[in-house]
Amino acid sequence: MGAENSSNKIISENQKTWDAVAHEFFEACALPVWGPFGIGDDLNLIPKIKDKTFLEIACGSGRSIKYLIGNGARKVYGLDLSNTQIVEATRFNTEAIADNKVVLIHGKMEDELNIEPVDVVFSIYGVGWTQDPEQTFKNIYSYLKPGGQFIWSWDHSLFSDVVYEDGKFIVEHEYHDEEPIVLPNWKKKQGATAHLTYRKVSSWFKLLRDAGFEVIGYYEPEPKTLDRGSEDPTKYYAIQKAKKVPCSFIFVCKKN
Numbered sequence: 001m002g003a004e005n006s007s008n009k010i011i012s013e014n015q016k017t018w019d020a021v022a023h024e025f026f027e028a029c030a031l032p033v034w035g036p037f038g039i040g041d042d043l044n045l046i047p048k049i050k051d052k053t054f055l056e057i058a059c060g061s062g063r064s065i066k067y068l069i070g071n072g073a074r075k076v077y078g079l080d081l082s083n084t085q086i087v088e089a090t091r092f093n094t095e096a097i098a099d100n101k102v103v104l105i106h107g108k109m110e111d112e113l114n115i116e117p118v119d120v121v122f123s124i125y126g127v128g129w130t131q132d133p134e135q136t137f138k139n140i141y142s143y144l145k146p147g148g149q150f151i152w153s154w155d156h157s158l159f160s161d162v163v164y165e166d167g168k169f170i171v172e173h174e175y176h177d178e179e180p181i182v183l184p185n186w187k188k189k190q191g192a193t194a195h196l197t198y199r200k201v202s203s204w205f206k207l208l209r210d211a212g213f214e215v216i217g218y219y220e221p222e223p224k225t226l227d228r229g230s231e232d233p234t235k236y237y238a239i240q241k242a243k244k245v246p247c248s249f250i251f252v253c254k255k256n
Contacts, residue, residue: 007110007131007132010131010180010195011081011108011110011131013193013195014081014129014131014194014195015081015082015083016192017186017189017192017193017194018081018082018084018085019082019083019084020189020191020192021186021187021189021192022060022061022082022084022085022088023084023088024187025060025061025085026060026061026088027061027063028060028061028063028125028228029124029125029227029228030060030061030063030064030067030124031046031063031064031067031068031122031124032046032067033124033227034124034153034221034248034250035124035125035153035221035228035247035248035250036223036227036228036229036237036242036247036248037221037223037224037225037226037227037228037229037237037239037242037247037248038223038224038225038227039153039221039222039223039224039247039248039250040153040219040221040250041224042224043219043221043250045151045217045250045252046120046122046151049068049071049072049073050071050072050073051072051073051074052073052074052119052120053073053074053075053076053077053116053117053118053119053120054068054073054075054076054077054118054119054120054121054122055076055077055078055079055113055115055118055120055121055122055143056076056077056078056079056121056122056123056124056126057079057109057121057122057123057126057127057136057140057152058079058080058081058109058123058124058125058126058127058129059078059079059080059085059089059104059126060080060082060085060088060089060124060126061085061088061089061092062078062085062088062089062090062092062093062102062104063092064122064124065078065089065092065093065096065102066092066093066096069093069096069101069102073101074101075100075101075102075103075118076096076101076102076103077102077103077104077105077113077115077118078102078103078104078105079104079105079107079109079113080104080105080106081106081107081108081109081129083106086104086105086106089104090104103115109126109127109129109130109136109139110130110131110132110135110136110139111139112139112142113139113143115143117143117144117145117148118143118144118145118148119144119145119148119149120144120148120149120150120151121140121143121144121148121149121150121151122150122151122152123151123152123153124152124153125153125154125155125248126152127152127154128154128155128196128198129196131195131197133199133207134207134210134211137207137208137210137211137213138211140211141211141212141213141255144255145255146255146256147254147255147256148254148255149216149252149253149254149255150213150251150252150253150254150255151250151251151252151253152250152251152253153248153249153250153251154204154248154249155198155247155248156201156220156245156246156247156248156249157175157198157199157200157201157204157249158175158245158246159241159242159245159246159247159248160173160198161173161174161175161198162241162244162245164233164234164238164240164241169233169240169241169244169245175200176200178197178198178199178200178203179197180195180196180197181195181196181197181198182194182195183195183196201249204249204251208251208253212255212256213253213254213255214253214254214255214256215251215252215253216252216253216254217250217251217252218249218250218251218252219249219250219252220246220248220249220250221246221248221250222242222243222246223239223242223243223247226239229242
C-alpha cells in the first residue's frame with residue numbers, strides 16, 4: 001500500500017472514530033481557553049477579534065466559533081473531519097450561519113480549501129491529528145493574509161511519555177520516538193481506533209519554519225483549574241502530572 005493510500009485509510013478511520021466519540025467533546029475546551037486545566041485564557045493570544053476573519057482547524061462543536069462571533073468577528077470558517085461535530089456546530093451557530101457570518105466545512109485539514117484569506121487561523125487540540133503536517137502547514141500558510149497569525153495548541157510531546165506507576169510519575173516512552181501510535185477502543189468506544197503521532201517540540205518548530213512561518217510566541221502553561229482534568233494520578237490528564245511536566249504547548253506563528 002502506498003504512503004498516500006495508507007494516510008487516507010488512517011484519516012478515514014480517525015473520521016469514523018471521531019463520529020463515534022464526538023458527543024464526549026461537545027463541551028470540551030473552547031476559546032478563550034486553549035486546552036485542559038483552563039490554560040491560556042490569561043494570555044490574550046487573540047487581542048483583536050472585532051471585524052477580523054478567522055478559520056478554525058478542527059472546529060469541533062462550534063463553541064469557539066460562537067465565542068468569536070459574540071465578540072464581533074466579521075466572519076468565521078470552521079473545518080472538521082467529523083460530520084457529527086459539524087452537525088453540532090451547525091446547531092450551535094444556526095443564526096450566524098444564516099447571516100453568512102459562519103461557514104462550516106466538513107473535510108480534511110490535509111486537503112486545500114478554497115476560502116478567502118483570513119486574519120487568523122487557529123486550532124485547539126486539533127492540528128496534532130494531521131497525517132501530513134507538511135501539507136497541513138502549507139495549506140494554513142496559504143489561507144492567511146500577509147501578517148496573519150496561526151495560533152494552535154496540542155498535547156506537549158513530553159506529557160504523553162509520562163505515566164503513573166507504583167506511586168511515582170515515570171518516563172515510560174522514549175521522547176525521541178516519533179513513530180505513529182494506535183489507540184484501540186479509544187474513549188472506551190468499542191471499535192473506535194485512533195491514530196496519532198506525537199512529535200518532538202523541535203520537530204514542530206522545524207515543520208513550521210519549513211512552511212514559512214515565523215514563530216513569535218511559544219508557551220508551556222501551568223495548570224490553572226481541573227477543567228477536563230482529574231485528581232486521579234492514574235488518569236492521562238492528571239493534575240499532579242500536569243504540575244510536574246507541561247501538559248500542553250501553544251504556538252503563535254506569523255505569516256510574513
